[in-house]
Amino acid sequence: MAEAPSDRSTVKRYAERATYDRAAVHAVLDAGLVAHVGLRTDRGYPVVIPMVYGRRGGELLLHGSAASRLLRNARVPSVEVCATVTLVDGLVVARSTYNTDLLYRSVVVIGEAIEVRDLDEKRHGLEAMVDHLIPGRNADARQPTEKELRSTMLLRLPLTEASAKVRTGWPIDEEEDLALPVWAGVVPFRTVYDPPLPDPDLVHPVEPPPYLSPYAGP
Numbered sequence: 001m002a003e004a005p006s007d008r009s010t011v012k013r014y015a016e017r018a019t020y021d022r023a024a025v026h027a028v029l030d031a032g033l034v035a036h037v038g039l040r041t042d043r044g045y046p047v048v049i050p051m052v053y054g055r056r057g058g059e060l061l062l063h064g065s066a067a068s069r070l071l072r073n074a075r076v077p078s079v080e081v082c083a084t085v086t087l088v089d090g091l092v093v094a095r096s097t098y099n100t101d102l103l104y105r106s107v108v109v110i111g112e113a114i115e116v117r118d119l120d121e122k123r124h125g126l127e128a129m130v131d132h133l134i135p136g137r138n139a140d141a142r143q144p145t146e147k148e149l150r151s152t153m154l155l156r157l158p159l160t161e162a163s164a165k166v167r168t169g170w171p172i173d174e175e176e177d178l179a180l181p182v183w184a185g186v187v188p189f190r191t192v193y194d195p196p197l198p199d200p201d202l203v204h205p206v207e208p209p210p211y212l213s214p215y216a217g218p
Contacts, residue, residue, distance in 0.1 A: 006161050008110055017165050022058075024164045028107045029055045032085040033133065033218060037062060039081045039113075053083075054129030055159075060109055061116075061125045062155040078112040083157060091187040094171035095180050101167060103186065109162045116154040119146065125154045132218050136211035191217060 002020040004010035011018035019025075038048040054061045060083060090103035116122045126149075127138050144152070171184045193215045196208045207213075 004163065006110075008161065011163050011165055017167055019164045019166070020162070021164070022159075024166075025107050025159060025162045026055065028087060028105045028164050029053075029060065029085055029159075030132070031087055031105075031218060032107075035060070035062065035083045035085050037081050037083045037113075039079055051083075052129065052133065053085075054125070054132035056125065056128045058159045060157040060159060061129055062113065062157060063126070063129055064153045064155070078114045081111070081113045081155075081157065083109045088189055089168075090189050092167075092171050093183065093185055093187060095173045095177040095182045095184045099171055099173050101171070103167055103169075103189075105164070105166045107162060107164050109157060109159055111158050111161050113155040113157045116156055119149050122149050122152070122154050125156070126152065134211065134215075135218070136209065140209060193217065 002022070004018075004020050033052070034050050035053040036048050037051050038046055040046050049064075052063045054063075062083070084106065086104055086106040088102055088104050092099075092101035092103060094100050116125055123144065126144060130137050130141075170186060173184065195214065196212045198208075
């Protein structure tokens with residue numbers, strides 16, 4: 001296991017579940033769809049907002065509207081944020097309610113988010129985000145206009161201070177609880193994607209592209 005990149009990114013609670021390996025961090029980020037981003041507003045109180053994201057090398061790309069009052073705080077010229085991505089893999093049913101848990105994979109990233117202002121760089125960043133959400137879509141769909149690019153805010157968050165935490169395995173019950181006549185085990189979760197539904201306004205009889213039939217996630 002690699003060492004924690006900083007004290008504030010060091011996992012303290014259940015440290016044995018933590019990893020700071022870049023490949024492990026990237027694997028969780030590449031499998032997720034939504035990041036919850038916490039930042040302090042200009043009024044002094046914290047907020048957490050869900051954001052679509054993508055990963056490009058060693059940085060997280062966060063997408064939002066340039067009209068967002070919260071995201072406008074990032075223009076100064078950077079804003080310190082904490083971004084989290086969590087994937088839930090199952091329910092851990094223990095013999096005691098105290099030991100009830102989840103199977104999960106999560107990543108926490110702390111750092112200075114910087115706004116991408118160059119339009120070409122922003123375009124490439126948005127392409128990376130679309131490729132993350134729907135691999136192959138960039139080749140088919142219309143690309144954003146200059147006006148659309150200017151109305152979109154894109155933030156770059158380096159993955160310098162990132163940690164991953166993973167919970168796997170069975171319930172961890174107290175020794176004295178093992179003999180209780182209570183069922184214990186794991187309820188696995190899996191994400192199921194339904195077949196794509198055509199937009200009623202489709203003008204041409206176009207079949208769903210292969211990357212959507214079936215959609216397999218990011």
